[in-house]
Amino acid sequence: MGEVVLRVEDLAARFDGRTIFEHVSFEVRRGEVFVILGGSGSGKSTLLKRVIGLYPPAEGRVAILGEAMEGLSGEARNALLRRIGVMWQSGALFGSLTLAENVGVPLEQHTDLPPEARALVARAKLGLVGLADAAGRLPAEISGGMAKRAGIARAMALDPPILFLDEPSAGLDPITSAGLDALIKQLARDLGTTFVVVTHELQSILAIGDRCIMLDKAARGMIAEGDPRQLREESDNKVVRAFFRREVLD
Template sequence: MNVPDSSAQNQVLMERSIIKVKGLTARFGESTILQNVSFEVEKGEIVIIAGGSGCGKSTLVRHMIGIHQPAAGSVVIAGVDVVNASSRDLSYFRRNIGVLFQSGALLGSYTILENVMLPLQEFSGLSLENVEQVARLKLSLVGLSGYGNHLPSEVSGGMLKRAGLARAMVLDPKVLFFDEPSAGLDPITSAELDRLLLSINQGLGTTMVVITHELPSIFNLAHRVIMLDKEPKGIIAIGSPVELRDKSKDPRVINFFRREPLGQE
């Protein structure tokens, strides 16, 4: 397995922060979406990225996981400088993060089991038999032990999210990223998914970064919330959901948690 050098690994083990974003600026053409964004995430934390439409939530995460390169700033995750990483360190980085996109991003022509097996086949070096065993274990962990031979089109939206989660978890990553995991789900299924994420976080100590605007999920999951706003193109508040709801003086934060338009009494 490719890993950063031992001194970098030892430093990661000693530090509480597993994610460090510093001075991140995101631009597309002449348009600046995020400007000078900085924060850290501690090991084992669940951090929610919240804010109104167009504030840059998905843009931030896509820069963090290396899909886009920032115009300025740095992202360090699990000891890897994502912006300037060598191919060797990028391989280590990709093995240590998992991502669940809104759609689940499963391949429609593959069974659910085959979808979950894909990252193992690419990164693990395990035999096909062991790859299948590990994939079935992850499906069992998310409550899909009887659905491995189904195609994505043959299961419900909630099951698709669980299958996507199993695939994101299959390499036992240090950090999981979620882009609107409850999108398209009914309230009961959404609450069940929240409970599953909590059990994984508490049982495995997995750090999670979650994009969502759903208040029930924010209060169910978050240790801290990072709130973005499109006017300053960056962070306007960081804190626990209760702190932001009850103590913030910023009308944008207050109105987000009270679900009131700005300017309304």
């Protein structure tokens, strides 16, 4: 068992008095690919936004790399957030910047590297995701799969030990999705990076996930935790079984 790099305790999210989820607790260990899964409306992306501090939780605590988020403010909070990387669903690239310039944005904002060094780092990160030859292209000139890879490269710009990916396979064809899954596994293995991946794509979950939690809209919280392959075969929860076996609920 490796070091715990993310600890979530009794987290809850509410909007206008309506509970999205509550009593969510889990741990992520260094080097894992940890998946947050569930059906539409179960609160996966809402959970992600609270874990990384975009919004405060209604209840509960989050600790990243041993530091409690709720106890941090100002520069101490910013310093911790610089140690995580986030890729949003579409890649969220700046349309007027090349891929290399997109990857260079965090370097420009958070380091004192000169432009030449930033450009070298950006190209190196793009090389890690298979986009070395596309460094000079604009987002409009590349495919959706390439945009997601570029988003991962930008999330890696500051060498964070944890990467959060929001629906990385959404909207991709099966071959492109499989290639992205392979990339995530390779980066986790080669760099020792911890990945927390939000997705409902079953094939990706089974391909990349070391462990997972499952959220459920009706239950307003977690209904499963463990190895996704084991949950598929052994879970006695009918919702979990239906999800992993693509079955219709009675």
